[in-house]
Amino acid sequence: MIIEIGHFALILAFVLSVLQSVVPVWGAVKGDRRLMAVAPPVAGMQFLLVGIAFAALMQAYMVSDFSVLNVVENSHSAKPILYKITGVWGNHEGSLLLWVLILVLFGALVAAFGRNIPMELKAATLGVQGWVTAAFLLFMLATSNPFLRLSPAPMEGNDLNPILQDVGLAIHPPLLYVGYVGFSIVFSFAIAALILGRVDAAWARWVRPWTLLAWMFLTLGIAMGSYWAYYELGWGGYWFWDPVENASFMPWLAGTALLHSAIVMEKRGALKVWTVLLAILTFSLSLLGTFLVRSGVLTSVHAFATDPARGTFILGILVLFIGGSLALYAWRAPMLKQGGLFAPISREGALVLNNLLLTVATASVLVGTLYPLVLEVLTGEKISVGPPFFNLTFGPLMIPLLMAIPFGPFLAWKRGDLAAVGQRLYVVAGLALVAILVSAWWHGTQQILAALGVGLAVWVICGAAAEILSRARFADVGLSTGLARLAGLPRSAWGTAFGHAGMGLTLLGIVAVSAFQEEKVLTIRPGDSVEIADYTLNFSGLAHRTGPNYVDDVGHFDILRDGRQVAVADPAKRLYTARQMPTTEAGIVTFGLSQIYVSIGEVHADGGADIRLYHKPLVTLIWIGCLVMSFGGVLSLFDRRLRVGAPKPARRKVAAAGQGGD
The missing domain is CATH 2.40.128 (Lipocalin)
Structure with a gap:
């Protein structure tokens, strides 16, 4: 009976998603507040229904209900209870249900905590989220139903894939899914803004916390997956440029560019067209990853081997949402007003350089991932694109990006002075040079490239620390006042510093283990x-x-x-x-x-x-650096400046004005 309740809950959630995808959007376009008011309660109800379905499937796994086909194929009565639970998402149908659960969770979060978002934008955003939800619920009900019954039920199950019976599986997929499924709400914000013609600095501020949240979890998910593969597969590597690894890495790269672009748009009103495009592309890459994992076109320890019907269905979703969103973008983008102008040497210019390099790097990973698949379809020839290609294309793009990172926070908005920033970073450059010389002396001149890599990592780490210390101005104001200034810095400033320092730590770990192991x-x-x-x-x-x-x-x-x-x-x-x-x-x-x-x-x-x-040597820095980056995301997420509306100060001002009138 519980299984039937779960199945019915999914059907009802699909019906509500269709309702959510039509009524609020129509209300937003027509300015009908009653129709727009439908979105929040429907989004919350969808989350409740999909949560019931997920709980029903989990209960079937925990009690080893072998009348359910999904449980038979992926569980065993002797399996420890932890792996019975994680087995829920250790297969195609169950992981897709988790995917949809996180999808509706983000819709419910916007419905519950988006009080400061204008009603039209909120309704349209939840409506677009309803489109995505409806498509994936239909895919699940039509081709990937996790609640199919077996009669008669077998006495025992087939067990879960052994390499997935690990505590890492309890952590890695949920983190990863919150990451790249979380970008769905950013996509929905972008499409809603294009529909309504409202793309401005306020929109960027509403989008940035959701982008930050998704990016933070995706960082943790990729790091956990890397460490899981490192210790579970027994091969001693932390990254292999596997196509399914790339499927999660590409949204991370695009999401990183989106974060920086949203900052420019929020602060200066510039890069509107670029920011909206990145919001669309980031989630499009998440959808592409979903297709690669679930279509059966890839053979990987990460992939779910599925039938062609599923791949065709997901390909249709891919074409609909990516093609449709890019068509809408091409139609509406020329109507967007341009933001403020800025000089090439400025903080905006540094962030644009960052975005260009990240975008090209994403494209290089995309080409290396898809080229073998396209070649096989066109010619029947099978080739493998492995680490040598990615190291030669992706690596050189990261070097100028990493070299530029310490400069960005020191540059002024609109117009900066590169020479002045260089003077403020001379100590950092000296420390990086010392690191290069010490590494070359310790390991020999034959490892000069590794020594340069160590120096680059020290440059990034110390550059992040220097930017924070420069704000304290210890030399001018003394220790106690300097510490007070540090304590009063915005959390986003600390978040930026930790994010950049974490990147440097990860780089140092990669260089050390690659060159000196x-x-x-x-x-x-x-x-x-x-x-x-x-x-x-x-x-x-x-x-x-x-x-x-x-x-x-x-x-x-x-x-x-x-x-x-x-x-x-x-x-x-x-x-x-x-x-x-x-x-x-x-x-x-x-x-x-x-x-x-x-x-x-x-x-x-x-x-x-x-x-x-x-x-x-220093291999743990690879994952420690990811934790530090994510901690930076947490700090930035709690920056009070991201709380749009700030109602309490406004009320105090109104009260003060009223008292003055008396």
């Missing part, structure tokens, strides 16, 4: 030792272990430094019995910011094993 691949037997970096690993042997739905062979390594044991590593070769599928469980030990990484390959009859051993 050590790797050994060997066969080891009980009693053998192997040395790497400053550590010695003693192999004690393998032990057989039985888990709830798997068996594995666990290797035990004592890690010594200077003859003293400092840690142990226990990598494993695991076999999931239901699917008879092996996985590798890496043994990872962290020392400061660096890690020892051990993974087991083939296990031999004599008790030995093939192992892959790494020493990865």
Whole structure:
């Protein structure tokens, strides 16, 4: 009965989404407040109904209801309860339901917290959100129903893909979905503004918090996915330029450009056309990623292999929303008024340079991702575009962007003085030069490119700190007043500094692990030792272990430094019995910011094993930097200047005026 309730809730949510997609938009165009007032309660009801459906599917997984086809295909009664829950979104139908749940969540959030948004814009935005919701609910009900029954019900399920039975799956997909599905509301704001012909600085301020929220979660989702692949797949890498990885990375790049463009539009009223276009393109790239993951055109550990009917349906959604939005943009963009003028050397100019480089970088990733697919369709030839292509195209675009980052916050609006900014950054440049020289001396001149990368990372990190410290003016006002000035800075200023510093930390981690890591691949037997970096690993042997739905062979390594044991590593070769599928469980030990990484390959009859051993210096900075960037997003999100309307100060002014009249 609970399953039927969930199915009916989805059908009712679809009906309401159609209502939401028509009535409020018509009311906004005609200026009918009664029709516009329909949007908020309908958006809230949709969230409630889709939430009921999601809870119904989760309940089926938790009790192992094998009368539901989706549960049979992706669960097992012996699976731990955590992975029963995460199995809800570890498959096509369930993850799509989570996708739609987050979609309607953002609509409900705008309905609940968008009190300061003009009624026409709010109604039109929720109406456009209803279009997207209706399309995906129809897709789910027509081709991807998670509530299909089986009769008779089997006694046991097929289990979840073993590599997805990990705590990372409990975190990675929800974070990722909040990220790129969150850009749907930014898309809806853009289309609503084009329909109503209202694109101004106030619009940019309404859009920026939602863009920031989506960007922040997408950053965390990509970072979590990177770390999950790093420790779960046993290959020791953090990024492989997999097409499905790229599918989430491209909206992040475009969303980063959108954030900076919205700042220029809010502050100076400029880049209106560019900002609206980026809002459309960012969500369009999210839709493209959805198509790549769910159409069956890709083979990836991240992708859901599906039938062609699903791919055709999603392709239709893609054409409808991307094509339709770009057509509307082409029609309305010439009518938008241009904003304020600015010199090339200015903060606006720096942000435009940032956006151009990010956009070109996004295009390079898009070409590398789609080119093999297009070539196969046209010629039947299969090729692979891997890391060498992306490193040679994407990397050079990032170098000038990273070099320019410290300059931007120091430049004045409208017209800046590049020479004066250079003088304020000479200490930062000196620190970067010292970092280059020390790195080149420590690792040798053959690693000069890596040394330059270290210097670039230090330049970005110290540049972020310098901008904040320059606002304190310690030399002029003293320590206590300087600290008071720092405490009084807008949170968005701190957010910018943390965001830029986080980028520098991630860059430093990438450079260090790419250039300075050590790797050994060997066969080891009980009693053998192997040395790497400053550590010695003693192999004690393998032990057989039985888990709830798997068996594995666990290797035990004592890690010594200077003859003293400092840690142990226990990598494993695991076999999931239901699917008879092996996985590798890496043994990872962290020392400061660096890690020892051990993974087991083939296990031999004599008790030995093939192992892959790494020493990865500063590798944790890759993900720490992402956390710092996201923390910067949190700080910016709570900047009081993003609270449009500020009703309390206005009321105080009115009250004061009234008292003066008495």
